[in-house]
Amino acid sequence: MSLLTVDDLDVAIGGTPILRSVSFALEPGEALGIVGESGSGKSMTARAIARLLPRGAVATGKITFDGTELLAAGTADMRRVRDGGISLVFQDPRAAINPVRSIGDFLAEGLRTNRKIGKAEARRRAVQVLEEVRISRAEARLAAYPHQLSGGLLQRVMIAAALLSEPRLILADEPTTALDVTTQAEIMAILEELRRERGLASIFITHDLELAAATCDRIAVMYAGELVEVQAAETLLERPHHPYTAALLAARPGMTERVPRLPAIPGRPLAAGDPIEGCRFAPRCPLVIDRCRSEHPALAPCEQSLSRCWRAADVKVPEAGAEQLDHA
Numbered sequence: 001m002s003l004l005t006v007d008d009l010d011v012a013i014g015g016t017p018i019l020r021s022v023s024f025a026l027e028p029g030e031a032l033g034i035v036g037e038s039g040s041g042k043s044m045t046a047r048a049i050a051r052l053l054p055r056g057a058v059a060t061g062k063i064t065f066d067g068t069e070l071l072a073a074g075t076a077d078m079r080r081v082r083d084g085g086i087s088l089v090f091q092d093p094r095a096a097i098n099p100v101r102s103i104g105d106f107l108a109e110g111l112r113t114n115r116k117i118g119k120a121e122a123r124r125r126a127v128q129v130l131e132e133v134r135i136s137r138a139e140a141r142l143a144a145y146p147h148q149l150s151g152g153l154l155q156r157v158m159i160a161a162a163l164l165s166e167p168r169l170i171l172a173d174e175p176t177t178a179l180d181v182t183t184q185a186e187i188m189a190i191l192e193e194l195r196r197e198r199g200l201a202s203i204f205i206t207h208d209l210e211l212a213a214a215t216c217d218r219i220a221v222m223y224a225g226e227l228v229e230v231q232a233a234e235t236l237l238e239r240p241h242h243p244y245t246a247a248l249l250a251a252r253p254g255m256t257e258r259v260p261r262l263p264a265i266p267g268r269p270l271a272a273g274d275p276i277e278g279c280r281f282a283p284r285c286p287l288v289i290d291r292c293r294s295e296h297p298a299l300a301p302c303e304q305s306l307s308r309c310w311r312a313a314d315v316k317v318p319e320a321g322a323e324q325l326d327h328a
């Protein structure tokens with residue numbers, strides 16, 4: 001049985017659609033990457049799963065985690081899911097931690113309120129999880145305050161905090177976006193190691209398709225509130241089956257590329273709320289035909305992929321960097 005099943009999830013805020021019929025499943029221990037441009041609905045998908053949608057958001061459909069139906073779950077059920085089920089890691093660790101509490105208090109607090117364990121035991125567990133995310137001198141760090149730690153170190157503390165409840169799924173929403181490239185690699189390595197050692201499943205949200213493909217088993221590509229392609233990471237880079245995935249791949253900097261990444265997909269991304277008949281990518285799509293403008297495609301199998309495209313079989317492998325070199 002899948003650990004997590006998202007089935008026909010719709011989210012609207014004030015009547016404006018934000019997510020449109022999002023469906024996917026996650027197996028125990030599996031790493032799924034969710035990628036897409038800013039505003040495509042990645043964070044809203046994570047928030048719907050964690051039941052942390054903004055006030056006024058209405059979610060319909062079905063989200064099942066380990067046998068519990070989350071959208072219908074009461075307070076007690078959700079408490080159980082948060083304590084030992086699903087943990088979250090966000091983009092900006094400084095925004096998620098109280099600046100006037102020490103790291104030790106921060107870690108112990110979560111443990112003691114959820115599990116009613118003693119002070120000494122809480123401290124022991126805090127040191128243990130800090131060591132698990134490779135923080136040296138863990139014991140001494142408990143007395144440190146957030147401002148005394150670098151962004152990368154603080155993000156490791158957040159991952160350690162996420163581990164305290166011994167979750168089966170980690171939802172990480174752009175956990176490395178605010179960090180420099182070296183620190184990003186360290187954080188990704190830690191998440192990967194935890195996944196291997198603890199058999200943790202993970203959902204890694206990023207706008208960086210290459211990073212996701214390098215670190216996840218499977219990739220789900222989002223565009224304007226919808227999933228447009230889902231495929232194994234291994235084959236996605238070689239054989240994308242949606243023109244949007246191909247465009248994201250073409251936007252990669254080439255091997256000899258020195259200029260910063262440029263927006264390489266022509267046109268403005270559609271908002272999930274924009275009403276449109278037919279395919280939501282059609283206004284920007286190089287493969288567009290008449291049918292795309294009138295008939296909305298379903299997410300359907302094409303070779304080893306699931307693609308929401310009438311021309312899925314015609315999508316060509318892009319050459320990395322080609323687009324930018326023209327502009328450079």
Ligand SMILES: Nc1ncnc2c1ncn2[C@@H]1O[C@H](COP(=O)(O)OP(=O)(O)O)[C@@H](O)[C@H]1O
Nearest residue numbers: 013018037038039040041042043044054271272
């Ligand atoms: N609190 C909110 N109220 C209304 N709309 C929102 C709110 N937060 C995000 N949105 C809208 O929801 C859409 C999806 O946002 P989000 O999931 O945050 O995108 P992503 O994480 O992919 O960048 C965007 O169009 C955004 O403008």
Ligand SMILES: [Mg+2]
Nearest residue numbers: 042043044173
């Ligand atoms: Mg986001």
